[in-house]
Amino acid sequence: MVNKKCIIRLLRYKNALHRLNSLGFVKVFSDNLADAVGVTASQVRKDFSLFGICGNKRGGYQIEALLGKLNHILGKNEQQKVVIVGGGNIGAALMKYKGFEKEGVKIAACFDIDPAKYNHKEGDIPVLPLEQLRDFVRQNHIKIGVIAVPDIAAQQVLDLMLAAGIKGVLNFAPIRLRAASDCVINNVNLVLELETVIYFIINGLEKSIAEIHEEQKS
């Protein structure tokens, strides 16, 4: 079954392949990828077979061809445009981050209800009134949105995004959002993540931390 962990592994295989490619390697075996990502070789083959990717008779893969297939599966062959709603601390930090573009992600605009934010421009990313969200999303065929508003406003913002045609959302607000089944919502709960680390540290549960690392790899 294709689930979030599987997609995260594909992204890790892709990064490992880029490294190998830049070192001049042409071919890779599932064992090499398994070592690079910290999973078993059979897991690598299982993941690839889910997407119809098979190696040659001796179990090897041509790196360039494999990268092409993974990039296609992961939507990396075309630039993905994203809008942010909420231009506060999180929204501004995302707009400042330079790492998205090299991963094929373009933040097209940010929307806010606070007029004081409208004249601020992070690089070439405009901050626009929320009322312009729908037309902007439709005109620019945008399917992905980031919610960076206070929790009390998050559901209303999600509803506006969905009505505009957004299909996938990264939500920073610490609230469970309701959405139709054809929309993907990925919640980023930084406080929860930190609290988990705090729990394991204050309870001296190093073994459990090792297990968390293992879980993150799989």
Ligand SMILES: NC(=O)c1ccc[n+]([C@@H]2O[C@H](COP(=O)([O-])OP(=O)(O)OC[C@H]3O[C@@H](n4cnc5c(N)ncnc54)[C@H](O)[C@@H]3O)[C@@H](O)[C@H]2O)c1
């Ligand atoms: N800052 C953090 O470290 C942090 C950490 C974890 C989670 N979060 C969560 O992320 C979200 C954003 O946090 P922040 O620190 O950036 O908040 P912030 O208060 O700095 O910014 C929120 C922005 O949203 C705008 N806004 C409010 N209601 C709106 C609406 N209906 N439509 C459009 N814009 C609206 C505000 O004008 C403001 O610019 C919050 O839900 C917060 O709980 C923040």
